[in-house]
Amino acid sequence: MRLLVTGGAGFIGANFVRATVEQRPDVRVTVLDSLTYAGSRESLRGVDSQIRLVEGDITDAELVGKLVADADAVVHFAAETHVDNALADPEPFVHSNVLGTFTVLEAVRHASSANPVRLHHISTDEVYGDLELDDPARFTDATPYNPSSPYSSTKAAADMLVRAWGRSYRVAATISNCSNNYGPYQHVEKFIPRQITNVLTGRRPELYGTGANVRDWIHVDDHNSAVWRILRDGTAGRTYLIGADGERDNLSVMRTILRLMGRSADDFDHVTDRVGHDLRYAIDPTPLRDELGWRPEHTDFESGLRDTIDWYRNNESWWRPLKDAVEATYQRRRR
Numbered sequence: 001m002r003l004l005v006t007g008g009a010g011f012i013g014a015n016f017v018r019a020t021v022e023q024r025p026d027v028r029v030t031v032l033d034s035l036t037y038a039g040s041r042e043s044l045r046g047v048d049s050q051i052r053l054v055e056g057d058i059t060d061a062e063l064v065g066k067l068v069a070d071a072d073a074v075v076h077f078a079a080e081t082h083v084d085n086a087l088a089d090p091e092p093f094v095h096s097n098v099l100g101t102f103t104v105l106e107a108v109r110h111a112s113s114a115n116p117v118r119l120h121h122i123s124t125d126e127v128y129g130d131l132e133l134d135d136p137a138r139f140t141d142a143t144p145y146n147p148s149s150p151y152s153s154t155k156a157a158a159d160m161l162v163r164a165w166g167r168s169y170r171v172a173a174t175i176s177n178c179s180n181n182y183g184p185y186q187h188v189e190k191f192i193p194r195q196i197t198n199v200l201t202g203r204r205p206e207l208y209g210t211g212a213n214v215r216d217w218i219h220v221d222d223h224n225s226a227v228w229r230i231l232r233d234g235t236a237g238r239t240y241l242i243g244a245d246g247e248r249d250n251l252s253v254m255r256t257i258l259r260l261m262g263r264s265a266d267d268f269d270h271v272t273d274r275v276g277h278d279l280r281y282a283i284d285p286t287p288l289r290d291e292l293g294w295r296p297e298h299t300d301f302e303s304g305l306r307d308t309i310d311w312y313r314n315n316e317s318w319w320r321p322l323k324d325a326v327e328a329t330y331q332r333r334r335r
């Protein structure tokens, strides 16, 4: 299989590429990534000789057209992904997430007239908006879209384009909406790696608001095994929700990180809450389990978190160059 992976130098994409190279020697991987602040060649170190990495933008129609015409399948991870960045400046989100997905879809549509190209579009549970803390409901593929932030609205727009291109042009596409990922190679702007690296650099961890907000955590390797299952066995036109029953409030995640790192439970600061902060996400992954037989492997969150902390301890050279700039941005925005 000739596989094009957009955004393969980012957090989830790099883990996907690494797992693919290790586990599927029959797959020839090309990565297309513009290496924004969130993408890094370093995340592909060790597998770089076994893949082709093309530095380029997913809105470059000519480049994307050529790469897609040379592929049997495309997994589309590339996006701007951080909610706080989207609140500060939404323009890159519209560019990469909406125009970028449009460009990928057009390339798949045109290439498929000569040779069918299968597309899997990576999306997020944030397109569904949020749930009340005490609501027993979880998101399903029937939940209406109700995005809250500039980030999630651009992801929702991209999902709508994928659905329309499937119906109107018979583009053979699946979509997955996954919950919050954690694991190695995640940018230090995000909650879990930010707090781990705050402790490692002698800064105080920061919790938005009261920390009652709930996220549904899944290990990145489980997200990626689900993506492979959908790519292989999923039905074109379908949307699959990916989650691993990992609901936890931010305060308890913070306290677990502090305990695993030998700090006291109150060794953090409450800071100003995120504007429009979504309260709770929760995924019902039943169809993925029942129809495609997928199961997560990393079901022990504390053990996954311990491994993630160890990874950041042992890979300081990967995150250290990013850390000061990220914290400076957070401090500037707070003023």
Ligand code: NAD
Residues within 6 Å of the ligand: 006, 007, 008, 009, 010, 011, 012, 013, 032, 033, 034, 035, 036, 037, 038, 039, 040, 056, 057, 058, 059, 076, 077, 078, 079, 080, 081, 082, 095, 096, 100, 122, 123, 124, 125, 155, 177, 178, 179, 180, 181, 182, 187
């Ligand atoms: P990330 O920010 O770590 O990586 C994004 C990658 O896309 C980077 O390598 C970046 O350079 C690249 N990119 C951005 N704009 C580009 C453009 N215009 N052209 C080419 N490359 C571009 O993101 P991530 O956390 O790995 O997320 C990957 C995908 O998974 C995104 O589509 C995101 O919406 C989705 N997702 C993420 C999570 C999560 O918890 N992180 C959960 C569900 C879904």
Ligand code: DAU
Residues within 6 Å of the ligand: 081, 082, 083, 084, 123, 124, 125, 126, 178, 179, 180, 181, 189, 190, 191, 192, 194, 206, 207, 208, 209, 213, 214, 215, 250, 274, 281
């Ligand atoms: O649900 C999937 C989404 O998860 C993905 O689509 C996004 O790309 C990804 O960034 C993530 O979005 P969140 O906004 O949930 O993730 P973030 O890591 O930014 O924050 C997680 C929670 O922690 C959220 O409730 C805000 C809070 N938080 C975050 C930071 C950075 C803090 O309390 N303190 C912090 O310093």
